[in-house]
Amino acid sequence: MAHFAAATAVRHRDGGPEFDVELDPQWAIGEKLHGGYLLAVLGRAAGAVTPDHPHVTAVSATYVTPPEPGPAVARVEVLRSGKTLTQVRAGLLQEGRSRVEALFTMGRLTDEDPHWTDLPPVKATPEENCFLSPEDPPGAGLRVPLMSVVELRLDPEHLGFALGKPSNRGLLTAWMRLADGSGWDPLSLLVALDALPPVTYDLGIPGWAPTIQLTAYVRRLPAAGPILVSQKAGEVGGDRMDEVCHAWDSKGRLVGQATQYAAVRVPA
Amino acid sequence: MAHFAAATAVRHRDGGPEFDVELDPQWAIGEKLHGGYLLAVLGRAAGAVTPDHPHVTAVSATYVTPPEPGPAVARVEVLRSGKTLTQVRAGLLQEGRSRVEALFTMGRLTDEDPHWTDLPPVKATPEENCFLSPEDPPGAGLRVPLMSVVELRLDPEHLGFALGKPSNRGLLTAWMRLADGSGWDPLSLLVALDALPPVTYDLGIPGWAPTIQLTAYVRRLPAAGPILVSQKAGEVGGDRMDEVCHAWDSKGRLVGQATQYAAVRVPA
Numbered sequence: 001m002a003h004f005a006a007a008t009a010v011r012h013r014d015g016g017p018e019f020d021v022e023l024d025p026q027w028a029i030g031e032k033l034h035g036g037y038l039l040a041v042l043g044r045a046a047g048a049v050t051p052d053h054p055h056v057t058a059v060s061a062t063y064v065t066p067p068e069p070g071p072a073v074a075r076v077e078v079l080r081s082g083k084t085l086t087q088v089r090a091g092l093l094q095e096g097r098s099r100v101e102a103l104f105t106m107g108r109l110t111d112e113d114p115h116w117t118d119l120p121p122v123k124a125t126p127e128e129n130c131f132l133s134p135e136d137p138p139g140a141g142l143r144v145p146l147m148s149v150v151e152l153r154l155d156p157e158h159l160g161f162a163l164g165k166p167s168n169r170g171l172l173t174a175w176m177r178l179a180d181g182s183g184w185d186p187l188s189l190l191v192a193l194d195a196l197p198p199v200t201y202d203l204g205i206p207g208w209a210p211t212i213q214l215t216a217y218v219r220r221l222p223a224a225g226p227i228l229v230s231q232k233a234g235e236v237g238g239d240r241m242d243e244v245c246h247a248w249d250s251k252g253r254l255v256g257q258a259t260q261y262a263a264v265r266v267p268a
Numbered sequence: 269m270a271h272f273a274a275a276t277a278v279r280h281r282d283g284g285p286e287f288d289v290e291l292d293p294q295w296a297i298g299e300k301l302h303g304g305y306l307l308a309v310l311g312r313a314a315g316a317v318t319p320d321h322p323h324v325t326a327v328s329a330t331y332v333t334p335p336e337p338g339p340a341v342a343r344v345e346v347l348r349s350g351k352t353l354t355q356v357r358a359g360l361l362q363e364g365r366s367r368v369e370a371l372f373t374m375g376r377l378t379d380e381d382p383h384w385t386d387l388p389p390v391k392a393t394p395e396e397n398c399f400l401s402p403e404d405p406p407g408a409g410l411r412v413p414l415m416s417v418v419e420l421r422l423d424p425e426h427l428g429f430a431l432g433k434p435s436n437r438g439l440l441t442a443w444m445r446l447a448d449g450s451g452w453d454p455l456s457l458l459v460a461l462d463a464l465p466p467v468t469y470d471l472g473i474p475g476w477a478p479t480i481q482l483t484a485y486v487r488r489l490p491a492a493g494p495i496l497v498s499q500k501a502g503e504v505g506g507d508r509m510d511e512v513c514h515a516w517d518s519k520g521r522l523v524g525q526a527t528q529y530a531a532v533r534v535p536a
Binding site for chain 1 (some may be wrong): 272307325326328330332333347348351352355356357366369371373375377380381382383384385386387436437438468471480481483485487488500501502503504505506507508512522525529531534
């Protein structure tokens, strides 16, 4: 089940709106299944009913109640199908209750260069000089099984927090590969766009920052090789934070981007 | 109906999940009702069922089929209610068909300063030296009734496109006030976060850029007076674009932010 494709497999129930899925405990932070992984499962189900538009190009999700590892149901409904996109509403259910709700725009991606961009790759330390994030990060206070399936190498430039010297920029960057050796694709990118540690670590704020809502756009098919991912805090206040995330492929092209609205507890 | 409060009024049907609404043709771009206005209507209905969490703090929406001005139904469903937030699914329906689907996180905002921010106001020309955007913008090829209810003053620094000299930065900024004289609030901010002309104008790309998905966060209660709003393109390619938007109140504090995934036709 460590393989991404197996961990996100879906089985259609009699051509109806429901798919049986098996949520894999390895794609988790502590006991909580990873938010990007759950979207990848829903995106796989959405793609199964939109053959003309096989790729997730945009998704917005709200995390209602954390699902447990094990059997669950992905329910998908096509809202509208057009020439270049299909809009899909999806829900992840356990015990008949909605755990994640998501709105997908499915399309067909290519690997073409952009017409115009203002999102060049961030400056980063070469992958071989970055630090592989372990399953038991020192000081995190919880196991991160996700790090056994995603090889995440943190840029030491932003690791001051681990030495008690956060930079106060609210920025983390990392190189990422799938541990199963498969290349990145539009579904696995949804994992990468939410896989960095909380950027609040770089602001000297300990503790997890649970995602409330996440929005991700996939912009093109990634080239082979690792991706570079940066995550940045915007503003922290009122026990809430926004973060933006960008991912570039090995050719330096933007492949995905995300924004999230997260809960954060600022120590008094 | 020019008043924002009247144009977004909702009437609860017998305590069920449905509200009757009347979509006002003044809140429109050409013949199309404005996307932020439609979210404000849905947000008003969501707030009516979440008295402990009266404010929209985050919303993600997908635009399925443009609704027509006139009667419509807002359908809301509480997904989960917690101590600090309530998650709501909402749909705008006409003739029984879904026109807009949205996921709301409702909460309670204050006007407190942030704990930390990396989103200070953009540099802008003083409001009195900016250009009031007319209902019939020269060269736009369509009437913009929205400009009769939102006073939008464009920063001349980013108006080169109107003289045939786009800056190629993909950036527009403006000061905004509601024409009815009311102050900005969390619902009307949803209009402001999608009210600027397409930033593609500043890239020399003509034509409208219809929003496919929009995500907005409201961060605090705005101070009295105008807001400053900036909208920026990220990347344009494959007939799609992402844009980010930020809004600051008259005290220079971030009050709202948004990202959208839009369709764009790049001339060959």
